[in-house]
Amino acid sequence: MANEPKIAALEAELAATRAQLAATVEELSTRLDPRYQAGQAAxxxxxxxxxxxxxxxxxxxxxxxxxxxxxxxxxxxxxxxxxxxxxxx
Known part of the structure; x- marks a missing residue:
């Protein structure tokens, strides 16, 4: 029973890390998109x-x-x- 708060905290940290990773991947894919690059250059x-x-x-x-x-x-x-x-x- 004493480990339940630790497990819940670790799961919450893991969910936050996954969300941050997903946002980073999304930003990188946007930056590497050729249409985005062309628009930025223009x-x-x-x-x-x-x-x-x-x-x-x-x-x-x-x-x-x-x-x-x-x-x-x-x-x-x-x-x-x-x-x-x-x-x-």
Whole structure:
């Protein structure tokens, strides 16, 4: 009879651990979902453009400068790739 409270406490702890594990697995499967990843990448891209052109009045000036550098570097890389393809042909 003295072990019954211990057993009940262990069962409650086990149930809580299972619920936590299920939540963790659900979060991981969401994060690894390709559609979720694509949506996150698209949103980051939209935010990068908003930061670069300054349409977000709440944007941090350092975020604006970083966005402009990233977009400038991407544009330069694209220009190099296009010119390499044109030269090949």
């Amino acid at each position: 949103e980051k891209g939209r935010q990068l453009v908003r930061d670069a052109i300054g349409t977000d009045p709440a944007a941090d000036p350092s975020a604006r400068n970083r966005a402009r550098v990233v977009l400038g570097a991407g544009t330069a890389a694209l220009g190099i790739i296009v010119s390499a393809i044109v030269r090949r042909n």
